Amino acid sequence: MKSILIKNAQLVNEGRISTADVLVKDGRIAQIDQSITAEADQTIDATGLYLLPGVIDDQVHFREPGLTHKATIGSEAKAAVVGGTTSFMEMPNTVPNATTQELLEDKYKIAAETSLANYSFYMGATNDNLAEVLLTNPNTVCGIKIFMGSSTGNMLVDNAETLEQIFSKAKLPIAVHCEDEQTIRDNMAIYEEKYGEDIPVKCHPEIRNEAACFKSSFLAVKLAEKHNTRLHILHISTEEELKLFRNDIPLEQKRITAEVCVHHLWFDKEDYDKYGTQIKCNPAVKEHRHKEGLLQGLLEDKLDVIATDHAPHLWEEKQGKYKQAPSGVPLIQHSLQMMLEFVKQGKLTLEKVVEKMAHAPAILFNVRERGYIREGYWADLVLVDLNKPYTVTKENTYYKCGWSPFEGHTFSSTIMHTIVSGHLVYSNGTFDESKKGERLLFDR
Numbered sequence: 028m029k030s031i032l033i034k035n036a037q038l039v040n041e042g043r044i045s046t047a048d049v050l051v052k053d054g055r056i057a058q059i060d061q062s063i064t065a066e067a068d069q070t071i072d073a074t075g076l077y078l079l080p081g082v083i084d085d086q087v088h089f090r091e092p093g094l095t096h097k098a099t100i101g102s103e104a105k106a107a108v109v110g111g112t113t114s115f116m117e118m119p120n121t122v123p124n125a126t127t128q129e130l131l132e133d134k135y136k137i138a139a140e141t142s143l144a145n146y147s148f149y150m151g152a153t154n155d156n157l158a159e160v161l162l163t164n165p166n167t168v169c170g171i172k173i174f175m176g177s178s179t180g181n182m183l184v185d186n187a188e189t190l191e192q193i194f195s196k197a198k199l200p201i202a203v204h205c206e207d208e209q210t211i212r213d214n215m216a217i218y219e220e221k222y223g224e225d226i227p228v229k230c231h232p233e234i235r236n237e238a239a240c241f242k243s244s245f246l247a248v249k250l251a252e253k254h255n256t257r258l259h260i261l262h263i264s265t266e267e268e269l270k271l272f273r274n275d276i277p278l279e280q281k282r283i284t285a286e287v288c289v290h291h292l293w294f295d296k297e298d299y300d301k302y303g304t305q306i307k308c309n310p311a312v313k314e315h316r317h318k319e320g321l322l323q324g325l326l327e328d329k330l331d332v333i334a335t336d337h338a339p340h341l342w343e344e345k346q347g348k349y350k351q352a353p354s355g356v357p358l359i360q361h362s363l364q365m366m367l368e369f370v371k372q373g374k375l376t377l378e379k380v381v382e383k384m385a386h387a388p389a390i391l392f393n394v395r396e397r398g399y400i401r402e403g404y405w406a407d408l409v410l411v412d413l414n415k416p417y418t419v420t421k422e423n424t425y426y427k428c429g430w431s432p433f434e435g436h437t438f439s440s441t442i443m444h445t446i447v448s449g450h451l452v453y454s455n456g457t458f459d460e461s462k463k464g465e466r467l468l469f470d471r
C-alpha cells in the first residue's frame with residue numbers, strides 16, 4: 028500500500044487543534060509530528076486544511092441485498108467517502124432482513140468486494156429469532172437492531188417477553204428505534220378520519236408525535252436499567268426524551284447512550300412547506316423547539332453521537348401522497364458538511380463535531396483502533412477546507428437514488444481528501460477505487 032505524508036495540517040483531535048505532519052504507512056498512522064521529513068509515495072500539502080478523524084456513522088440503510096434499485100453497499104459507501112465518512116454501521120431492514128447469521132455474513136461478503144468505506148452490519152431482531160441473535164459475535168458485529176416502532180421493512184418487535192429476553196441476554200450493544208406503535212396507529216386513525224387519503228405531510232410530526240417517541244424510549248430505558256443492558260437509542264427527535272439520558276458520567280461508563288441525527292438538527296416542521304415528503308422520515312422532523320433542544324442536548328452530552336440514518340428511496344417513490352411516500356432521507360454524503368456549517372455559525376466547535384462524529388461512536392461501540400488520530404491506529408482521515416464553498420448538484424451527488432434534499436444548496440466547507448484504512452480513496456472529486464474498506468472489529 029502507498030505511504031502518504033500529510034504536511035502542515037491543522038489536526039483536530041481529542042479536544043485540541045494543533046499544526047502537525049502525519050505519516051501514513053501500511054494502513055496505519057505511523058507518525059504524528061511537528062515536522063516529518065520522511066519520503067512517502069504520496070504527499071498532501073494540507074496548508075490551510077483541517078485534518079479530522081474520519082466520520083463513523085452508526086446508523087445507515089444501504090439497501091443491499093434486495094432493494095438495490097434504491098441503493099447498493101457500493102454506491103452509498105462511495106457517497107460516504109466523498110463526504111468524509113470512513114466507517115459505517117448498516118441496518119438489517121434489507122430484503123431478506125438480516126436476521127440470521129448466514130444472511131448477516133452475506134452482507135459482509137458484498138461489502139468486502141464493493142465498499143470503499145470500512146463497514147459493519149447490525150444483526151436484526153424479530154419476535155422469534157432470539158437463538159440466532161444470541162449467536163452474534165461481539166467482536167465482529169457492531170450491534171443488534173430492534174425496531175420498537177415500525178418503519179421501512181416491517182421489522183417491529185412488539186412481543187414483551189422477547190424484548191425482556193434480548194435485553195437481558197445480549198452481549199452486544201442493542202440499538203433501538205423507539206416510537207410507540209399504538210400511539211402512532213391511534214393518531215393515524217384520527218388523521219385518516221379527518222383527511223381521508225389526503226393527509227398533509229405536515230401532519231407527520233403530529234401522527235408520529237412526541238408522546239410516541241417518549242413512551243417507547245422510556246420503555247427501552249426501563250428495560251435496560253432492569254437488565255443492565257448496553258442500550259443505544261437511535262435518532263432522538265424530541266426535547267422531552269433528553270430527560271431520559273445522563274451527562275454526569277463519562278461516556279466510557281454509560282450503559283445507556285443516545286444518538287441524534289443530522290436531519291433532526293437541521294430541519295424543522297416549517298421545512299415541510301419547501302421539501303414536502305422529501306423530508307418525511309421516522310421519527311419525524313418536528314417543531315422548531317426540538318431542533319434547538321437537541322442541539323443543546325448534544326452540547327450538554329446527553330446526546331452522545333451524531334449519525335445520519337441515511338435512508339435512500341427513489342425520487343418517484345418519494346413523490347407519492349403522504350401515506351404512500353416511504354420514510355427516509357439520503358444524507359450521508361453531506362453529514363459532515365452540515366455539521367461544519369454549524370461550526371461556521373458558531374453553534375458547534377470543530378472539536379465537538381469530531382468528538383460526536385468520530386471519537387464517541389468509536390468509544391460507544393468499542394471500535395478497535397479507529398475514531399482517533401493516534402500513532403498505531405488505522406489511518407481513517409479526512410481533510411476539509413472550511414473556506415471553500417461547495418454547491419451540491421445532481422452530478423456531484425453519488426447516491427444511487429440520484430437525489431439529495433441539498434441539491435442547489437451551497438455549503439461553506441469542502442471535503443478535500445478522504446483516507447480509508449491508509450488508502451487515499453477520494454481526492455478533490457477523483458477516486459482511487461483500487462482498495463476496499465475493512466471490516467470493523469470491536470474490543471468487547
Ligand SMILES: O=C1C[C@@H](C(=O)O)NC(=O)N1
Pocket residue numbers: 088120178179180204307308309310336338339354355356
Ligand atoms: O427508521 C427508519 C428506517 C428508514 C428506512 O427507510 O429504512 N427510514 C426512516 O425514516 N426511518
